[in-house]
Amino acid sequence: MEIISVKNCPITKALEVLGGKWKLRIIYHIVEDKPVRYGELRRYIPEISEKMLLQELRSLVENKILEKRSYLENTLRVEYTLTEKGKEVLPLIKMLAQIGMNFLGE
């Protein structure tokens, strides 16, 4: 196997976009094809701080994994959906979840 520099390593690139403690968990909660509200995400992942959730969502939107829509009703409603690029990640999420279930089952 040849030496691949960090810049060209596909695993490193994928982890740049999807890595860290929270991003895959966030996508995991938007897995069904319907918009998820910011407030719902905070309830699904109670351990994440508001600041971190906003930061990870901003990164996922910048990397075009998620799309953000804001609606000004009596209060500002913000929703997130998977982009087409984001949907390409779903098989990975499902496989990772299966592996995690295997580990949990040990």
Add this chain to the structure above:
Amino acid sequence: MEIISVKNCPITKALEVLGGKWKLRIIYHIVEDKPVRYGELRRYIPEISEKMLLQELRSLVENKILEKRSYLENTLRVEYTLTEKGKEVLPLIKMLAQIGMNFLGE
């Protein structure tokens, strides 16, 4: 989608074992079914420090993803191979690499 505590979240559990900047890259370099020497891993991933590589390898061995074999010849030779549990992760690595290549190609 219901609320899953961190303790029972399959994504969190999978990332506990496989997460971080280096573990998936290390496994990516042991993907072919033959032992890889410690020295080879250092050459494949020049950016990782000796201390970090040893730490990540120890974690992967403790979590039974890798098996470590040591041979005392004129010098100590240490090799790592994938366990059966480790081989279950290969489809994830290949999928992650494909996603990373798509991102690199943008």
